[in-house]
Amino acid sequence: MVSILKNNENFTPYVFYTSFLKEVAKSSKDGFVVFKLVEFGDLNVFDSNYRIEPITIPLLLSLSEQLSKYYNEPIDLLLYKNNATKEVLNFLFKSDFFYVGGNNKNPIYPFGRNILKFDNSFFGDFEKKDPRPEHKVRCYSLNDYNLKNKIEIFSNEDERRDFLISEYVYIVREHFQELLFDNINTSNKADYYVELLSELITNGVLHSKSNTFALMFVNKFLTKFSISDNGIGFEESLKSKTENFLYKPFELKYAIDQFRFLDVNSNILNNLHIIIETLYFSALKDRRGLFDLMISVVLGSNGYFRLHSDNSQVIISNRMNRELNDLNILRNKLFDFHRNILINKITDNRYNDEMISIKNSILSAFLGLYANLCNRYNNDFRYSSLRFYNVKFKGVHIEVEIPNA
Template identity: 30%
Template sequence: MQTIFFESKITSYNFYNKFLQELSSFYKTNGGRIAPNLSLEKVEWMDTLVIPNILSLGLYLSKFHHSQIPLQISWNPRILFFLNEIGFFKIVQSKFSVYEIDERFLGGFPVDKQYRDKHKLQYYLPLADYYNKKLEDQEFYRNELFEKMRFGKVLNDYKDVIEDQGSLDSQEVKKTLDVLTELICNSILYSGTECFAFMQTNKYGSKISLSDYGIGFRKSLERKNIKLKVLEANYKIYSQKTGIDLEDFLVIMDVLSYSKSKERENLWELKNIITKNNGILRIHYQSAQVIFTHNKCKNCEEDIKKCLDCLLETADRDPQYSSARFFKTKFPGVHVEVEFTRQEGYGC
């Protein structure tokens, strides 16, 4: 059985650009009949933003193969201790039986480091019958869920960590919590799959990431009978201009355009909060990732066409550092990464 290794330094970019591409090649070779071995044995450092994606990927593959996916680990006390402290092994073994792991490596870590109780992986279960409810019942249930999450689990799990950032005023903290609740509720109601989230604060700032492996943006909008206006108006001209298939990218922009028109705190509001406070927002869907940064977007005009021109400016010649990234392999679901940083010019 072929082993597919995570990079020695796991970043958001090499997860989508290298690891998933190698995994896709493996499945094309064997026709999807054989489950892969995944391995963390070479990992020396990992960006915590990627961890929810590793869980989403494992659950997606384990359901596809109807069995746990082997995840090989080696004796690296620092990495293993960190994953253990944030609840990674508990989730993949006890909660969901995602990965098959050699338990001989777990425990007895000679690491003298403390992690905060709030720095834990969180998971949220889908509401399977939401679309079977009447429209008026859907809206009632959605509002009820939002209130329950916003002033319960989200407040308890994230408020202290967000306030640790120090650069957000009380109103921005409130709005950020509102947006996180909105994103989590959207995943619970619309994705059809589990959602994983992780938040951590260190001396450089705060990081938040959410990941599900569900139906994604397009089907979610279509289920609400929302037209993909940005996609329809811009696909042909911009795809010809850049030489890139921009369908998934434009669907992300459709979601932002739709959220801009709504009164609720949502992705558009999150983008504004982040870009005004020295932050970074990455939104990944299928084969595209859109990146909004403080340096690039702090004086942004709220015109979608100007936004498209700006984001796609270097996409065809500088794929790694462009504000719009395009990958050869699709990854199901929606994946959001947020960074609030404490130093000017902090990049992707």
């Protein structure tokens, strides 16, 4: 049995990755995993305090889905309702955590994904004060809105992607636009962030072959956003890419594989290299995506961007401004070519040489960024931008923090 919330410990993404996943892995070796919402249950009620960071909810749902697929049935979640738990239970209920994770079929509420099993009698008689309606966990899937059938009429993946993005733009705007307007750093670029989030959600549901969970939370200090899936991951997705004049699959990864900067398990190191390759691929694309989100969050807002896959995590902050500025300039030059080709419907190769030159400069800049990330890790791994974990957490997990300057 694994306790999710520990007494006097805020359940944050850091706690999730560093300790909670270890406990889940250990418990799964002993048999079927059972979650206990709080450490002491109905004991030590007046000496206990339980808290959860909202953006950890997508991670928790993503992990629950992964486990439920493995065991082929929902994961038991033991609930408690007392003076120590009523506040966090109230928050989770009103954030739709239980509706999304459970087996709800009522169309008034979010459709249940049947990945958690719990006693519904613990709900009710909550505090009258409700959280903001935008502060709810969202779940996106091709099974919603009849999307799976709708994309079947398109003959190739690009057409399917374009259709899904056009659908998710409206959905994302409805879910998150009000929160984007509440932060100075995002209000002036609300449409841009809607575009980026629509792209990322499309990537999740189209490639991960699983549910994609997301939550945005705003307070007076910052905006936090988390998006998580437990699908096929970056490496399998990259394997499906076809070579073109700009991108050869895994060309950056093969280059950094030759470096011996880090004394890290080869399988875990491979995860890191795949993350770097994915950011590189995103920087070459003809549409805004993961790389552009990172740049906007860090350079545009002085925020934090965290990207986790399997056993590795990269944390990008303003400590890398010089490298990011160089990459941003190159990215914008390349994107201008992409946009010009699209707008003017250019079908010949007149810009290929110039675009290849920029692409080579981007590749070189990523090699420099990787070397600097490794050097900082070797100098002081505790405060570096790289994190490695013994427990593999399948899928793709993105977290951003944007200060409200």
